Amino acid sequence: MVVLPKKALRPRTVGRLSIYRRVLNQLLENGSVHIFSRDLATLAGVSASQVRQDLMNVPACGTPQHGYSAIELLLSVNRCLGTTTRASTVLLGAGHLGQAILAHFQATQPDLEMKAVFEVDPALVGQRLHNITILPLTDLEYQLRLIKAKVAILAVPSNVAQILAEQLVNAGICSILNFTPIRLQLPQHVYVEDNDIQTSLERVAYYATAPMNQGVNA
Amino acid sequence: MVVLPKKALRPRTVGRLSIYRRVLNQLLENGSVHIFSRDLATLAGVSASQVRQDLMNVPACGTPQHGYSAIELLLSVNRCLGTTTRASTVLLGAGHLGQAILAHFQATQPDLEMKAVFEVDPALVGQRLHNITILPLTDLEYQLRLIKAKVAILAVPSNVAQILAEQLVNAGICSILNFTPIRLQLPQHVYVEDNDIQTSLERVAYYATAPMNQGVNA
DNA sequence: TAGATTGTTAATCGATTAACAATC
DNA sequence: TAGATTGTTAATCGATTAACAATC
Numbered sequence: 001m002v003v004l005p006k007k008a009l010r011p012r013t014v015g016r017l018s019i020y021r022r023v024l025n026q027l028l029e030n031g032s033v034h035i036f037s038r039d040l041a042t043l044a045g046v047s048a049s050q051v052r053q054d055l056m057n058v059p060a061c062g063t064p065q066h067g068y069s070a071i072e073l074l075l076s077v078n079r080c081l082g083t084t085t086r087a088s089t090v091l092l093g094a095g096h097l098g099q100a101i102l103a104h105f106q107a108t109q110p111d112l113e114m115k116a117v118f119e120v121d122p123a124l125v126g127q128r129l130h131n132i133t134i135l136p137l138t139d140l141e142y143q144l145r146l147i148k149a150k151v152a153i154l155a156v157p158s159n160v161a162q163i164l165a166e167q168l169v170n171a172g173i174c175s176i177l178n179f180t181p182i183r184l185q186l187p188q189h190v191y192v193e194d195n196d197i198q199t200s201l202e203r204v205a206y207y208a209t210a211p212m213n214q215g216v217n218a
Numbered sequence: 219m220v221v222l223p224k225k226a227l228r229p230r231t232v233g234r235l236s237i238y239r240r241v242l243n244q245l246l247e248n249g250s251v252h253i254f255s256r257d258l259a260t261l262a263g264v265s266a267s268q269v270r271q272d273l274m275n276v277p278a279c280g281t282p283q284h285g286y287s288a289i290e291l292l293l294s295v296n297r298c299l300g301t302t303t304r305a306s307t308v309l310l311g312a313g314h315l316g317q318a319i320l321a322h323f324q325a326t327q328p329d330l331e332m333k334a335v336f337e338v339d340p341a342l343v344g345q346r347l348h349n350i351t352i353l354p355l356t357d358l359e360y361q362l363r364l365i366k367a368k369v370a371i372l373a374v375p376s377n378v379a380q381i382l383a384e385q386l387v388n389a390g391i392c393s394i395l396n397f398t399p400i401r402l403q404l405p406q407h408v409y410v411e412d413n414d415i416q417t418s419l420e421r422v423a424y425y426a427t428a429p430m431n432q433g434v435n436a
Numbered sequence: 437t438a439g440a441t442t443g444t445t446a447a448t449c450g451a452t453t454a455a456c457a458a459t460c
Numbered sequence: 461t462a463g464a465t466t467g468t469t470a471a472t473c474g475a476t477t478a479a480c481a482a483t484c
Binding site: 228230264265267268271281282283284 | 478479
Binding site for chain 2: 009011014015018019022042043044045081082085086087095096097099100101103104105108110111112150151153174175176177181183184185191193195196197198199200201202203204205206207208209
């Protein structure tokens with residue numbers, strides 16, 4: 001096991017490490033002490049090769065006899081994904097989807113800290129949601145700078161997605177989780193993750209009827 | 219342009235065709251008649267090569283002078299993705315996320331027809347949501363067979379995800395949109411699309427702080 | 437016609453899987 | 461020790477990009 005100079009992980013690797021982390025937490029709750037790559041693979045829905053390949057980035061340290069120490073591996077993955085500082089986060093859009101996302105925050109406590117919720121609908125502005133006051137979108141950029149927001153979650157109507165995204169970037173946001181079906185046109189340095197429910201729906205519709213013979217599974 | 223015997227499209231291709239479809243609809247609303255692969259590419263956030271590669275599956279028929287006819291291309295994509303029959307769909311879980319998904323249905327009318335909503339919480343059972351009565355999870359399999367459900371959307375707590383998924387498959391479901399963070403263990407013939415908000419959150423968190431130098435964009 | 441674009445094939449790139457020496 | 465597993469490199473697979481003849 002060789003420790004390389006730290007390098008950015010690929011998005012898919014980060015996704016799988018995040019899954020391994022959850023599996024490990026679950027295992028520890030159930031009293032497991034050690035785990036083999038094969039078993040971790042099964043629980044995470046990937047191949048054993050993939051697990052070992054991913055763990056090269058962590059880095060992990062297993063033995064042929066017991067595999068990996070569950071607790072050590074978990075700590076190592078945490079260190080790799082960087083739980084040290086919780087990035088300052090804002091949510092745009094307090095509709096059903098926005099509220100569902102806030103509920104996720106409550107339950108899972110990711111490496112993010114929700115600092116503010118913004119909303120156009122005047123009926124919602126001023127209300128409190130999970131202990132966070134809903135702010136108007138009018139002085140968005142000022143507020144973002146004030147709280148030094150780094151991450152934004154975009155759960156607003158399509159027609160305002162691009163213009164709001166540009167304001168976000170202007171105000172220093174560097175990572176966006178985009179729930180709108182619009183493909184945002186932004187500078188390269190901004191990380192954008194699209195979570196497009198509309199496309200997801202159309203894909204399950206397609207495979208409900210289409211010839212799905214040759215194990216085309218996701 | 220050669221018409222090949224129809225073959226299942228790959229998930230990513232389906233996703234992009236779904237995006238092209240939306241872009242084309244928008245263009246037609248704005249009065250565009252023709253479109254070049256390069257412009258479609260820009261609007262969809264992909265390369266022109268990618269667009270032409272995808273359109274080989276449709277198939278499309280463009281000219282060097284005007285590119286593609288927007289309306290013909292749209293119809294062709296629709297035919298390819300198969301809008302003919304709307305697959306019978308059910309939603310499991312009527313929490314915030316479930317309600318947000320139902321709202322998407324209202325707005326976008328995908329190639330799915332929502333037939334029933336199931337929920338454990340007795341307080342919600344019996345209520346109506348977007349004109350659909352919320353049913354209890356007790357006689358799930360019977361109800362699914364009754365309405366010949368083909369697609370299921372899973373928006374339930376993690377701890378019941380696997381057991382419910384198995385019931386779904388038993389009752390003839392062949393395509394699942396999985397919003398839980400659990401990786402479902404199901405037979406190969408079932409298409410499962412994971413839309414894991416928790417992982418999405420952890421990924422944007424990672425790229426908010428991590429070295430994100432070499433255009434690692436999604 | 438001249439020139440830009442299409443449809444398609446070839447090349448590249450990245451991600452996953454297989455293989456295997458080292459190891460406990 | 462014998463045997464199964466790790467860490468790592470090589471091979472494969474699939475997806476994206478580049479190239480270019482055909483074309484309008």
